[in-house]
Amino acid sequence: MLLAIDIGNTNIVFGAHDSNQWLNHWRIQTDALKTADEYEVIFRSLLSAGKICRTDIGKIIVSSVVPSLVRPFSEMFLNLFPSTKITVVNPEIYQQLPIKILNPYQMGTDLVANAVAAFQKFGTLTTIIDFGTALTFTTIGKNAEILGVAIAPGLHTAVNALAGKTAQLPEIHLTPPPSVLGENTVHAIQAGVVFGFSGLVDSIIEKTRNELNEQITVVATGGLSSVIAPLTKHIKIVEPMLTLDGLCFISNFVENS
Numbered sequence: 001m002l003l004a005i006d007i008g009n010t011n012i013v014f015g016a017h018d019s020n021q022w023l024n025h026w027r028i029q030t031d032a033l034k035t036a037d038e039y040e041v042i043f044r045s046l047l048s049a050g051k052i053c054r055t056d057i058g059k060i061i062v063s064s065v066v067p068s069l070v071r072p073f074s075e076m077f078l079n080l081f082p083s084t085k086i087t088v089v090n091p092e093i094y095q096q097l098p099i100k101i102l103n104p105y106q107m108g109t110d111l112v113a114n115a116v117a118a119f120q121k122f123g124t125l126t127t128i129i130d131f132g133t134a135l136t137f138t139t140i141g142k143n144a145e146i147l148g149v150a151i152a153p154g155l156h157t158a159v160n161a162l163a164g165k166t167a168q169l170p171e172i173h174l175t176p177p178p179s180v181l182g183e184n185t186v187h188a189i190q191a192g193v194v195f196g197f198s199g200l201v202d203s204i205i206e207k208t209r210n211e212l213n214e215q216i217t218v219v220a221t222g223g224l225s226s227v228i229a230p231l232t233k234h235i236k237i238v239e240p241m242l243t244l245d246g247l248c249f250i251s252n253f254v255e256n257s
Contacts, residue, residue, distance in 0.1 A: 001056045003081075004247035006110055007064035007073070009133040010156070011223070014043075015244045016052045022241060024050035032068045036075035043080060054080055061251040063089040063109040063243070087254055089113065089247070096257040097250065100145035107146065111138050113246030114221060115146050117239070120249050122217045127208055128242065129201060129235065131222030133157055137204050139216070147212075150204055155197055155224050159189065174224060176231060198231035205234040 001023075005014040008030060015025030026046050047054060060081060064070055070088070077086055087093070089112065091104035099119050101107055114128045115138050127139045134157065137150040153161065159172050172189050180195055182188030209216055220228070220235045221242035229235040239245070 001052075001058055002248060002251055003057045003060045003084075004244045004251070005060070005062045005073070006113065006243045006247065007062065007066050007069050008110060009065060010154075013244060015241070016047070016050070016057065017244075017248050022244070024052060025241070025244065026050070030066060030069070032066055034072065036072040036079070039072060040076045040079055043076065057081055057084055059085050059087070059251055059255070061087045061089065061247045061254075063113050063247055065108050065110055087251055089250060093250070093254055096253050098144065098253065099140060100143075102145055102147070107149070108136075110243055111136060111149060112146075113243050113250060114138060115140055115246070116249050116253075117242045117246030118217075118219050119144065121239070121245075122219060122237070125212070125214050126217040126219060127205060129218065129220045129222075129225070130243075131155065131220065131224040131228060135197070135200075137208070139208055139212075141212075142214070150208075152200060152204075155193055155228075158193055158197075162189065175227060194227065195231065198228050201228060201232050202234055205232075 002017045004017060010030055011027050012030050013027045016023045028042060060077060062073065089109040094101045094104050097116055099115055101112060114130055118126045118128045119140055124140055124142045124144055127137055130136045131154065133154045135152040135154050139147045141147040155174055172186060174194055176194050177187040177190040180191045182191045205218055218234045219237045219239055221239050225238050229238050
């Protein structure tokens with residue numbers, strides 16, 4: 001059994017895969033100040049509640065964009081999975097992947113995982129939109145290489161930035177409001193952020209297609225992908241598990257290389 005872990009700036013997502021399907025998966029809040037012991041308690045509890053036996057886990061693969069958490073997680077693995085093979089996604093293994101990474105030391109490992117999964121599922125000329133802490137657009141070219149990335153603030157990041165400059169901003173649930181003409185503060189912010197970002201997404205996709213002069217497949221993932229996708233013209237595919245799928249593919253490539 002494989003345990004795949006994606007450590008992001010906002011959330012840590014992890015799941016157990018039995019070579020055929022995801023048996024269970026979890027999402028917890030990232031806390032760079034938590035110790036190895038604290039994360040061990042969380043993982044031990046969630047795996048037990050999800051009926052995943054730790055001794056059945058034979059491989060672990062980790063992607064992290066939070067460098068300070070690499071050591072606590074390494075310590076946690078020694079306690080929970082003392083004899084399990086661990087793969088950490090980094091530029092040293094990129095040459096074993098089916099796509100080329102043109103700037104390996106400037107590419108987030110989560111974006112690489114997304115790209116590998118999208119390539120395996122949908123092929124070349126694919127753009128992956130990840131609605132995370134940052135809103136990222138990663139495009140795979142016709143020669144199976146990552147051509148480049150566009151990055152914008154994520155939706156929650158934008159709202160938090162607005163809250164930092166606004167004394168009485170209420171808590172906002174990011175769903176489409178009844179109208180673009182917000183009649184109260186909550187609807188006004190929802191209109192600006194939710195509808196505004198859907199327009200941003202369509203604009204980036206159209207510019208990408210025009211620059212490449214090609215039709216591209218658009219795949220969305222991340223926490224708010226299901227909220228924004230129906231509001232856009234170009235997102236037809238939503239893959240909530242894309243990053244973990246990519247880690248699963250990468251683990252197989254590394255093991256078989």
